[in-house]
Amino acid sequence: MAKGTDDTIAVRIGKALADRIISGAIEPGARLRQDHVAEEFNTSHVPVREAFRRLEAQGLAVSEPRRGVRVAAFDLGEVKEVAEMRAALEVLALRHAAPHLTSAILDQAEEATKAGDKSRDVRSWEEANRAFHRLILAPCGMPRLLATIDDLHAASARFLFAAWRSEWETRTDQDHRAILTALRRGNTESAAATLGRHVQWIGRKPVRTASGATREAFAIVG
Amino acid sequence: MAKGTDDTIAVRIGKALADRIISGAIEPGARLRQDHVAEEFNTSHVPVREAFRRLEAQGLAVSEPRRGVRVAAFDLGEVKEVAEMRAALEVLALRHAAPHLTSAILDQAEEATKAGDKSRDVRSWEEANRAFHRLILAPCGMPRLLATIDDLHAASARFLFAAWRSEWETRTDQDHRAILTALRRGNTESAAATLGRHVQWIGRKPVRTASGATREAFAIVG
DNA sequence: AAAGCAAAAATTATCTATAACTTCGATCGA
DNA sequence: TCGATCGAAGTTATAGATAATTTTTGCTTT
Numbered sequence A, B: 001m002a003k004g005t006d007d008t009i010a011v012r013i014g015k016a017l018a019d020r021i022i023s024g025a026i027e028p029g030a031r032l033r034q035d036h037v038a039e040e041f042n043t044s045h046v047p048v049r050e051a052f053r054r055l056e057a058q059g060l061a062v063s064e065p066r067r068g069v070r071v072a073a074f075d076l077g078e079v080k081e082v083a084e085m086r087a088a089l090e091v092l093a094l095r096h097a098a099p100h101l102t103s104a105i106l107d108q109a110e111e112a113t114k115a116g117d118k119s120r121d122v123r124s125w126e127e128a129n130r131a132f133h134r135l136i137l138a139p140c141g142m143p144r145l146l147a148t149i150d151d152l153h154a155a156s157a158r159f160l161f162a163a164w165r166s167e168w169e170t171r172t173d174q175d176h177r178a179i180l181t182a183l184r185r186g187n188t189e190s191a192a193a194t195l196g197r198h199v200q201w202i203g204r205k206p207v208r209t210a211s212g213a214t215r216e217a218f219a220i221v222g
Numbered sequence C: 001a002a003a004g005c006a007a008a009a010a011t012t013a014t015c016t017a018t019a020a021c022t023t024c025g026a027t028c029g030a
Numbered sequence D: 001t002c003g004a005t006c007g008a009a010g011t012t013a014t015a016g017a018t019a020a021t022t023t024t025t026g027c028t029t030t
Helices: A009-023 A034-040 A045-058 A076-100 A103-118 A122-140 A143-163 A174-184 A188-198 B009-023 B034-040 B045-058 B076-100 B103-118 B122-140 B143-163 B174-184 B188-198
Strands: A061-064 A068-071 A202-208 A214-220 B061-064 B068-071 B202-208 B214-220
Touching: A009 A045, A009 A143, A034 A045, A045 A061, A045 A068, A045 A143, A045 B045, A076 A122, A076 A143, A076 A188, A076 A202, A076 A214, A076 B076, A076 B143, A103 A122, A103 A174, A122 A143, A122 A174, A143 A202, A143 A214, A143 B076, A174 A188, B009 B045, B009 B143, B034 B045, B045 B061, B045 B068, B045 B143, B076 B122, B076 B143, B076 B188, B076 B202, B076 B214, B103 B122, B103 B174, B122 B143, B122 B174, B143 B202, B143 B214, B174 B188
Parallel strands: none
Antiparallel strands: A061 A068, A202 A214, B061 B068, B202 B214
């Protein structure tokens, strides 16, 4: 992944912090102190503050005036919300992308699906899954829509990593295959319907908490 | 409208600039120079830069590293894109809001519709229209969805003001009435379908350019 | 003239310094 | 002992200064 050595320090810090928040390296609710972050990245706090504004817009951090910014908390409600927004927007994107999909693109998407099925950890599964979605949606040529979907994918990944912190069992993704088959046949509506259902599937999984009790964890698995 | 005297200078500048960009007071493509803005608002450029990041996230400005930020340009393609995103997301919001709609809310929405029909200028029509949509969608209780819709409304308003800079003819909004009637009857699907069509209606209007020629202007009118 | 180049001016991005506000803890009084 | 108040430490927000880059301008050359 290009680390973008040419973009501004603020952007670099923003990406680094986003990565940590998504991966769960920083806990929801944790305070992000500008001087500390600045010191870590060997900068002043000015670019750090700009990075915070970006994270805020992505919904990864929340800021209260004069009281600093913290990593955004989330709950089942937000997981559902993101799932439904993704369903609505990805279906829209797919309808516009479909006429521009080539068999080369669909082959790449199939490769991504296979890579996902082979993944032994969440992180690489998420990467493959995201690649699949991006491949079949990007040809829609709607930049604003794609940017919004990207932010939603970032949120989804966060939910996923929070629930499946370490354990992951390989599974074959039938939905992806069904979507590709429909697209190859030119049956856009069927592909869109499957995609819409697919991204709203919310996986559940019992998780041990620090106190030893078990609770249910939720995440979008698609 | 609350000017939010308690929020940070960066937020205040962001709102003020957003207002100017939306109203067309600053042309698409115009450069936003941080020192000039800072001087105008009697501040340093640090909060100005933070405001720029916000505008960037909203899609109202674009920034190139080391080369400053300019007011975002837009074309018919983006108007269509925003219209379709609004259709997808507002329909989603309405489906969730419908069970929580009270007749008090619907009465307020009807008032907003009447205010829109009476409006003699674009600005007040836009305000009434936005109020209508917000009233019937807010009860969905999905903050992320509502925030995204708000940004799309800002973009819509910009397109509208660009096309209908001054002239405006009053018109009665049958769609709004049909939506309210369906909602009062508890027919959510019918209301959603009408809303989805409604926000995708793109108005066209001949406009004289500076060079004297006429071109077509486009905007979402709903 | 037109194109290319170079120095000057303007502008962005960052750093250091300062002021204002919050938070936390200790002390005092009921 | 509990609660409130005051003060110190920590943190955020903004200002002012500096370095680096881009844009502009004017000159030179073809």
